[in-house]
Amino acid sequence: MFRRLSLTIAVIVGVGAVAIALAIRHFGAVAPVVLSGGAALSIVAGGVVWLVGGAYESELGRLIARLSRAGDDGPPAGALRSRFGFVEVADTVEGSVAQLRRRVEDLAGSRRELEVQVRVAEAERQHLEAILNAITDAVIVTDAFNEIAVVNGAAARVLDFDLGAATRSPVDQVVRDPKLVNLIKDAREGDASIRRHVEHAIQDPSGDQAVYNVRLSCVAASQDGPGETAGNAGVVTVLQDVTREKEIAEAKSDFVSNVSHELRTPLSSIRAYIEMLIDGEAQTDEARAEFYNIIQGEANRLARLIDNILNISRIESGVIKVEREHIALPNLAREAVDILMPQANAKGVTLKLESCPLFFQVFADRDMVLQAMLNLVGNAIKYTPEGGRVTVSFEVDQHERTVRFSVMDTGLGVPEEALPHLFDKFYRVADHKGQAKGTGLGLNLVKHVIETVHGGQVGVTSQVGKGSTFNFSLPIAENG
Ligand code: ADP
Numbered sequence: 001m002f003r004r005l006s007l008t009i010a011v012i013v014g015v016g017a018v019a020i021a022l023a024i025r026h027f028g029a030v031a032p033v034v035l036s037g038g039a040a041l042s043i044v045a046g047g048v049v050w051l052v053g054g055a056y057e058s059e060l061g062r063l064i065a066r067l068s069r070a071g072d073d074g075p076p077a078g079a080l081r082s083r084f085g086f087v088e089v090a091d092t093v094e095g096s097v098a099q100l101r102r103r104v105e106d107l108a109g110s111r112r113e114l115e116v117q118v119r120v121a122e123a124e125r126q127h128l129e130a131i132l133n134a135i136t137d138a139v140i141v142t143d144a145f146n147e148i149a150v151v152n153g154a155a156a157r158v159l160d161f162d163l164g165a166a167t168r169s170p171v172d173q174v175v176r177d178p179k180l181v182n183l184i185k186d187a188r189e190g191d192a193s194i195r196r197h198v199e200h201a202i203q204d205p206s207g208d209q210a211v212y213n214v215r216l217s218c219v220a221a222s223q224d225g226p227g228e229t230a231g232n233a234g235v236v237t238v239l240q241d242v243t244r245e246k247e248i249a250e251a252k253s254d255f256v257s258n259v260s261h262e263l264r265t266p267l268s269s270i271r272a273y274i275e276m277l278i279d280g281e282a283q284t285d286e287a288r289a290e291f292y293n294i295i296q297g298e299a300n301r302l303a304r305l306i307d308n309i310l311n312i313s314r315i316e317s318g319v320i321k322v323e324r325e326h327i328a329l330p331n332l333a334r335e336a337v338d339i340l341m342p343q344a345n346a347k348g349v350t351l352k353l354e355s356c357p358l359f360f361q362v363f364a365d366r367d368m369v370l371q372a373m374l375n376l377v378g379n380a381i382k383y384t385p386e387g388g389r390v391t392v393s394f395e396v397d398q399h400e401r402t403v404r405f406s407v408m409d410t411g412l413g414v415p416e417e418a419l420p421h422l423f424d425k426f427y428r429v430a431d432h433k434g435q436a437k438g439t440g441l442g443l444n445l446v447k448h449v450i451e452t453v454h455g456g457q458v459g460v461t462s463q464v465g466k467g468s469t470f471n472f473s474l475p476i477a478e479n480g
Contacts, residue, residue: 138237151163213242217235218234219232270295273294311371330394349387382438412432415464458470
């Protein structure tokens with residue numbers, strides 16, 4: 001660029017000087033020598049500027065090339081000569097660029113490390129959240145300011161609040177249960193070493209009441225902490241639903257009193273009839289036969305109850321001996337109906353076994369299936385008022401290759417909400433407790449015998465005041 005500029009100036013000045021000299025020579029002889037000398041000087045000066053400018057320009061080009069590669073890993077630019085102070089400029093700039101480059105690399109390294117840490121922390125947070133949400137108990141952790149620090153989905157469900165908005169909100173704004181909020185606040189202000197256990201009832205949105213075992217443990221404040229607030233650093237509150245356990249405990253205590261009653265009643269009746277026989281109170285053969293029948297019926301009732309209790313615990317502990325054989329279910333049903341007929345007659349309930357033309361067999365333990373049938377038919381008689389009907393029938397499902405035994409009654413029926421619990425151990429429908437004595441074991445044994453032992457299925461449909469149909473299905477024996 002310098003070269004082109006100096007050459008242009010020298011040419012312009014030279015051409016101008018020659019033009020002036022020619023003009024003066026033409027128009028007068030004044031100082032042509034001076035002008036020609038000026039022109040020559042201009043050309044020489046232009047030449048010097050051209051030479052120096054060229055050197056400067058190429059050195060500047062090398063400087064720019066070197067600086068533009070500063071910090072690159074590419075091949076080195078052409079060497080600078082120690083002229084015009086460009087070497088120092090290049091060294092200083094390169095030094096700064098190298099320093100900046102190291103700094104940028106350090107920062108990039110720190111950034112990568114931080115990104116990894118953030119990813120690890122996020123994964124840990126999600127893992128903890130998943131663990132917390134997998135816990136079926138409700139968990140609420142509050143901090144020193146009684147704000148919610150950690151909470152899980154179960155807590156949101158039990159206490160009916162919005163999980164997303166709960167964290168970092170004051171506990172009394174989220175939990176709309178003043179008693180529970182006070183328990184949490186009191187625990188924070190109390191002795192950190194004391195773990196509190198409280199039983200607390202909570203009503204769910206549908207109005208049902210559940211009983212919770214509330215455990216409150218304090219997170220002790222660190223000794224050297226800021227200590228602005230009184231009490232502990234926070235409270236961990238865990239609510240465990242113990243409704244079912246409480247029902248079972250209640251049912252067990254009912255069971256003890258019911259079992260003793262159930263055992264005593266037939267026993268007393270057997271003793272009374274035997275005494276009457278001994279005392280000669282049954283004077284005719286007919287009267288004696290009636291007494292013997294009653295004694296036999298009561299003894300059977302006693303044996304059934306004892307069998308129910310023993311078989312449930314044997315099946316549950318897996319020590320029951322199953323003796324399978326080919327049985328024709330209708331024959332077994334006839335036996336069950338015959339055993340229970342006196343009971344139905346005594347109560348004024350019509351008991352009927354529908355005729356069953358089909359002949360099919362199951363491969364099952366005879367005594368156990370008979371016991372299941374006795375329990376279902378016995379219940380139907382027990383929970384059907386006088387004048388009602390109990391009908392036993394069979395159905396074959398050729399597609400499923402099963403046979404279904406059904407007992408239909410016109411009795412009390414079962415409320416819909418009780419249906420899912422009917423086959424639970426010790427469960428009794430609350431409304432029936434005043435109507436008939438029982439232990440809550442009969443249906444549980446039926447389920448165990450049919451489903452656990454024989455791979456069949458039990459079922460029930462019912463309508464309060466209209467009656468119930470209990471059934472079980474068993475696979476048809478392939479060569480039966
Ligand atoms: P229980 O000894 O009380 O009869 P079960 O286990 O045989 O015990 O039955 C459980 C409960 O199921 C009974 O307490 C009763 O409330 C209900 N139940 C059973 N069978 C019938 C039925 N046929 N009709 C109405 N309720 C029934």
